[in-house]
Amino acid sequence: MPMPLVGRAAALDELRAAWGPVRAGGGGRPAVVTGAAGTGKSALIRALIDSVRPPLVLAGAARVHSPAPYDWLAAVLAGRGTAGLAVPADALAWLAQLPHIPRERYTPEALLRIAVTVVRHLVGAGPAVLVVEDLHALDPASLNLVGELADARLPALLVVTSRPVETAVAPELAARTLARLAGAGAVRRHLTALSEAQVAEVLRAVGVPERVARAVWERTGGNPYRLGELLATADGDPATLGGAGDMAGDGDLTAREVEVLGCLAAGMSNKQVARSLGISVRTVTVHVSNLLRKTESTSRTEAALWAVRRGMVAAGT
Numbered sequence: 001m002p003m004p005l006v007g008r009a010a011a012l013d014e015l016r017a018a019w020g021p022v023r024a025g026g027g028g029r030p031a032v033v034t035g036a037a038g039t040g041k042s043a044l045i046r047a048l049i050d051s052v053r054p055p056l057v058l059a060g061a062a063r064v065h066s067p068a069p070y071d072w073l074a075a076v077l078a079g080r081g082t083a084g085l086a087v088p089a090d091a092l093a094w095l096a097q098l099p100h101i102p103r104e105r106y107t108p109e110a111l112l113r114i115a116v117t118v119v120r121h122l123v124g125a126g127p128a129v130l131v132v133e134d135l136h137a138l139d140p141a142s143l144n145l146v147g148e149l150a151d152a153r154l155p156a157l158l159v160v161t162s163r164p165v166e167t168a169v170a171p172e173l174a175a176r177t178l179a180r181l182a183g184a185g186a187v188r189r190h191l192t193a194l195s196e197a198q199v200a201e202v203l204r205a206v207g208v209p210e211r212v213a214r215a216v217w218e219r220t221g222g223n224p225y226r227l228g229e230l231l232a233t234a235d236g237d238p239a240t241l242g243g244a245g246d247m248a249g250d251g252d253l254t255a256r257e258v259e260v261l262g263c264l265a266a267g268m269s270n271k272q273v274a275r276s277l278g279i280s281v282r283t284v285t286v287h288v289s290n291l292l293r294k295t296e297s298t299s300r301t302e303a304a305l306w307a308v309r310r311g312m313v314a315a316g317t
Contacts (some may be wrong), residue, residue, distance in 0.1 A: 126155025
């Protein structure tokens with residue numbers, strides 16, 4: 001469910017201020033938003049985009065399970081196409097991760113220079129916002145590209161989100177990339193869990209009695225994602241919100257994860273799950289990964305059996 005952007009006003013104001021010089025026709029400082037999973041990094045970026053309404057947004061994210069070179073740029077190009085880009089076609093095929101990629105003819109350094117050129121062409125005269133989601137999950141080539149873009153003086157605001165670097169695919173390189181962004185004068189914001197008072201403010205905004213604020217805060221740890229899942233699952237019922245126990249029952253599953261688990265028990269592929277629930281295949285992949293971890297399963301079948309044994313889903317549904 002939509003969550004009020006509580007406790008993030010100062011961070012949003014700082015990001016808006018970083019956009020100001022770009023909008024006025026100048027270069028922009030990078031902006032880095034860090035925080036643990038579920039602390040609202042993506043929600044903050046969405047609020048920024050909704051607020052400043054940039055003429056151009058180039059956004060991309062990493063593959064979760066099989067990082068490939070230039071994942072971020074490939075995701076950007078997948079949403080915009082490659083027509084009209086004045087770069088060698090075979091190099092572009094590598095950068096866009098197109099089918100039938102030709103034999104590699106370029107050194108990593110040359111591909112990096114071409115990747116920067118591609119982004120320059122896409123940004124044009126700007127102003128633009130470049131959104132790099134989940135830097136911690138990016139492949140090394142994308143991390144190098146992010147560092148180069150920070151120094152490229154584009155007419156764009158480069159906004160990066162990341163979990164702590166110790167969780168990164170390439171921790172040392174991720175740390176170096178963040179240090180490079182800091183060296184470019186990046187605005188830096190770290191998001192933490194909401195306080196009890198802030199949880200009460202969220203509840204007030206969605207019409208839930210504040211008397212359950214402490215219980216909700218304790219159950220969710222002040223994590224905005226868990227709070228949103230709890231509100232959606234409980235449908236605003238104060239008795240359910242303030243009750244004891246985990247927010248999603250066995251395995252501490254979210255409401256969406258339970259839906260995905262039911263689809264797995266029905267034998268659906270990720271693509272079928274995505275179509276059934278109206279979400280992206282990438283999002284399904286993330287949910288499946290979380291389910292395997294939370295249920296301590298080694299396969300989708302084992303996770304489905306876990307749910308069947310607990311009566312959460314019916315076999316073969």
